[in-house]
Amino acid sequence: MTPILLLLLACGDPKPETPAPEQVPSPAPAAGHVATDALGWLGSVSQGVGHCSASERALFSCEVEGPKHISLCSDDTLDALQYRFGPLGTPELAAPASSAVSAFSSAHTAWASGQEHSVWLSNQGVVYRLVSAAGSGIDGASNNYSGVRILQAGRELGFVQCANGAAVDHLNMLGPWLSDKTR
Numbered sequence: 001m002t003p004i005l006l007l008l009l010a011c012g013d014p015k016p017e018t019p020a021p022e023q024v025p026s027p028a029p030a031a032g033h034v035a036t037d038a039l040g041w042l043g044s045v046s047q048g049v050g051h052c053s054a055s056e057r058a059l060f061s062c063e064v065e066g067p068k069h070i071s072l073c074s075d076d077t078l079d080a081l082q083y084r085f086g087p088l089g090t091p092e093l094a095a096p097a098s099s100a101v102s103a104f105s106s107a108h109t110a111w112a113s114g115q116e117h118s119v120w121l122s123n124q125g126v127v128y129r130l131v132s133a134a135g136s137g138i139d140g141a142s143n144n145y146s147g148v149r150i151l152q153a154g155r156e157l158g159f160v161q162c163a164n165g166a167a168v169d170h171l172n173m174l175g176p177w178l179s180d181k182t183r
Helices: 002-010 036-044 171-181
Strands: 057-064 068-074 081-086 093-095 104-111 114-123 126-135 145-152 155-161
Touching: 057 145, 057 171, 081 126, 093 114, 104 171, 114 171, 126 171
Parallel strands: none
Antiparallel strands: 057 068, 068 081, 081 093, 104 114, 114 126, 126 145, 145 155
Protein backbone atom coordinates (compact mmCIF):
# COMPACT_ATOMS: atom_id res chain seq x y z
CA MET A 1 0.00 0.00 0.00
CA THR A 2 2.82 2.40 0.60
CA PRO A 3 3.88 2.54 -3.08
CA ILE A 4 0.30 3.41 -4.13
CA LEU A 5 0.06 6.11 -1.49
CA LEU A 6 3.35 7.64 -2.63
CA LEU A 7 2.17 7.53 -6.23
CA LEU A 8 -1.06 9.35 -5.31
CA LEU A 9 0.86 12.00 -3.42
CA ALA A 10 3.17 12.50 -6.37
CA CYS A 11 0.20 12.98 -8.70
CA GLY A 12 -1.58 15.56 -6.53
CA ASP A 13 -2.28 19.14 -7.58
CA PRO A 14 0.94 20.97 -8.33
CA LYS A 15 1.70 23.92 -6.12
CA PRO A 16 1.61 27.23 -7.95
CA GLU A 17 5.10 28.53 -8.55
CA THR A 18 6.00 31.75 -6.84
CA PRO A 19 7.68 34.18 -9.18
CA ALA A 20 11.39 34.68 -8.58
CA PRO A 21 12.36 38.06 -7.18
CA GLU A 22 13.80 40.41 -9.76
CA GLN A 23 17.55 39.92 -10.03
CA VAL A 24 19.57 43.10 -10.35
CA PRO A 25 23.14 42.44 -11.43
CA SER A 26 25.74 44.01 -9.20
CA PRO A 27 28.38 46.18 -10.83
CA ALA A 28 31.55 44.35 -11.82
CA PRO A 29 34.55 44.97 -9.58
CA ALA A 30 37.52 46.89 -10.94
CA ALA A 31 40.16 44.81 -12.69
CA GLY A 32 42.22 42.84 -10.17
CA HIS A 33 39.81 43.69 -7.36
CA VAL A 34 37.52 41.15 -5.69
CA ALA A 35 33.85 41.88 -4.98
CA THR A 36 33.50 42.24 -1.21
CA ASP A 37 30.43 39.97 -1.06
CA ALA A 38 32.67 37.13 -2.31
CA LEU A 39 34.90 37.82 0.66
CA GLY A 40 32.21 38.17 3.32
CA TRP A 41 34.22 35.84 5.59
CA LEU A 42 37.17 38.25 5.47
CA GLY A 43 35.31 40.81 7.60
CA SER A 44 35.42 38.46 10.59
CA VAL A 45 39.18 37.92 10.30
CA SER A 46 41.26 39.50 13.07
CA GLN A 47 43.56 42.42 12.39
CA GLY A 48 46.89 43.16 14.04
CA VAL A 49 47.70 39.53 15.02
CA GLY A 50 51.22 38.08 14.90
CA HIS A 51 53.27 39.80 12.19
CA CYS A 52 50.16 41.42 10.68
CA SER A 53 49.77 45.17 11.24
CA ALA A 54 46.62 46.78 12.62
CA SER A 55 45.50 47.48 9.02
CA GLU A 56 46.11 43.89 7.84
CA ARG A 57 44.04 40.72 8.22
CA ALA A 58 45.71 37.69 9.81
CA LEU A 59 44.66 34.70 7.70
CA PHE A 60 46.99 32.35 9.56
CA SER A 61 49.13 33.04 12.60
CA CYS A 62 50.77 31.05 15.34
CA GLU A 63 53.70 30.99 17.71
CA VAL A 64 56.47 28.47 17.17
CA GLU A 65 59.59 27.65 19.16
CA GLY A 66 62.17 30.33 19.37
CA PRO A 67 59.89 32.29 20.23
CA LYS A 68 59.01 33.05 16.63
CA HIS A 69 55.79 33.49 14.73
CA ILE A 70 54.35 32.36 11.42
CA SER A 71 51.82 34.74 9.85
CA LEU A 72 49.97 35.05 6.57
CA CYS A 73 48.74 38.64 6.22
CA SER A 74 46.45 40.33 3.70
CA ASP A 75 44.88 43.68 3.02
CA ASP A 76 41.09 44.11 3.37
CA THR A 77 40.36 42.99 -0.21
CA LEU A 78 42.95 40.20 -0.62
CA ASP A 79 44.72 42.22 -3.30
CA ALA A 80 47.94 41.73 -1.31
CA LEU A 81 49.10 38.62 0.56
CA GLN A 82 52.39 37.98 2.35
CA TYR A 83 53.94 35.13 4.36
CA ARG A 84 56.08 36.24 7.32
CA PHE A 85 58.28 34.21 9.67
CA GLY A 86 60.55 35.10 12.58
CA PRO A 87 60.57 37.00 15.85
CA LEU A 88 57.66 39.43 16.31
CA GLY A 89 58.52 42.88 15.04
CA THR A 90 61.51 41.66 13.01
CA PRO A 91 60.50 38.86 10.64
CA GLU A 92 63.41 36.95 9.13
CA LEU A 93 61.39 36.33 5.97
CA ALA A 94 58.60 38.29 4.29
CA ALA A 95 57.61 36.77 0.95
CA PRO A 96 56.81 37.54 -1.71
CA ALA A 97 58.40 40.98 -1.52
CA SER A 98 55.71 42.32 -3.87
CA SER A 99 52.83 40.80 -1.80
CA ALA A 100 51.45 39.41 -5.09
CA VAL A 101 48.50 37.09 -4.51
CA SER A 102 49.39 35.24 -7.74
CA ALA A 103 52.51 33.86 -6.00
CA PHE A 104 50.31 31.62 -3.80
CA SER A 105 48.63 28.27 -4.47
CA SER A 106 46.33 26.11 -2.38
CA ALA A 107 45.13 22.57 -1.89
CA HIS A 108 42.64 20.61 0.17
CA THR A 109 43.29 16.96 0.97
CA ALA A 110 40.59 14.80 2.53
CA TRP A 111 41.13 11.43 4.12
CA ALA A 112 38.70 9.00 5.73
CA SER A 113 38.58 10.77 9.10
CA GLY A 114 39.89 14.26 8.48
CA GLN A 115 41.33 16.83 6.14
CA GLU A 116 44.27 19.13 5.50
CA HIS A 117 44.13 22.64 4.06
CA SER A 118 47.31 24.20 2.71
CA VAL A 119 48.47 27.41 1.09
CA TRP A 120 51.99 27.79 -0.26
CA LEU A 121 54.42 29.92 -2.18
CA SER A 122 57.86 29.41 -3.65
CA ASN A 123 60.59 31.87 -2.73
CA GLN A 124 64.08 31.53 -4.24
CA GLY A 125 63.63 27.81 -4.88
CA VAL A 126 62.21 27.03 -1.43
CA VAL A 127 58.52 26.22 -0.95
CA TYR A 128 56.81 27.39 2.25
CA ARG A 129 53.60 25.39 2.68
CA LEU A 130 51.29 26.53 5.48
CA VAL A 131 49.21 23.57 6.62
CA SER A 132 46.31 22.99 8.96
CA ALA A 133 44.90 19.51 9.54
CA ALA A 134 42.21 18.04 11.71
CA GLY A 135 41.02 14.49 12.08
CA SER A 136 42.19 11.10 13.23
CA GLY A 137 44.36 8.35 11.85
CA ILE A 138 43.44 4.76 11.09
CA ASP A 139 44.17 3.87 14.72
CA GLY A 140 41.75 6.59 15.91
CA ALA A 141 44.56 8.73 17.32
CA SER A 142 44.31 12.49 16.84
CA ASN A 143 45.96 13.78 13.70
CA ASN A 144 45.66 17.53 14.33
CA TYR A 145 48.54 19.78 13.36
CA SER A 146 49.34 23.18 11.89
CA GLY A 147 52.51 24.92 10.86
CA VAL A 148 54.74 25.33 7.83
CA ARG A 149 56.40 22.62 5.74
CA ILE A 150 59.62 23.76 4.10
CA LEU A 151 60.50 21.98 0.85
CA GLN A 152 63.19 22.25 -1.79
CA ALA A 153 63.39 20.24 -5.01
CA GLY A 154 60.42 18.16 -3.83
CA ARG A 155 62.16 17.11 -0.60
CA GLU A 156 60.92 18.20 2.81
CA LEU A 157 63.63 20.12 4.66
CA GLY A 158 61.59 20.50 7.81
CA PHE A 159 58.27 21.10 9.48
CA VAL A 160 57.88 24.00 11.89
CA GLN A 161 54.86 23.14 14.00
CA CYS A 162 52.65 25.67 15.74
CA ALA A 163 52.78 25.53 19.51
CA ASN A 164 49.26 24.67 20.76
CA GLY A 165 47.82 24.79 17.23
CA ALA A 166 47.25 27.90 15.15
CA ALA A 167 45.97 30.96 16.98
CA VAL A 168 44.37 32.14 13.74
CA ASP A 169 43.53 29.74 10.93
CA HIS A 170 41.49 30.67 7.85
CA LEU A 171 43.26 28.41 5.34
CA ASN A 172 39.97 26.56 4.78
CA MET A 173 38.37 29.80 3.53
CA LEU A 174 41.40 31.18 1.71
CA GLY A 175 42.17 27.99 -0.21
CA PRO A 176 38.98 27.85 -2.31
CA TRP A 177 39.25 31.59 -3.03
CA LEU A 178 42.85 31.23 -4.18
CA SER A 179 41.95 28.24 -6.36
CA ASP A 180 39.25 30.26 -8.10
CA LYS A 181 41.46 33.34 -8.47
CA THR A 182 44.39 31.49 -10.04
CA ARG A 183 42.37 29.56 -12.66
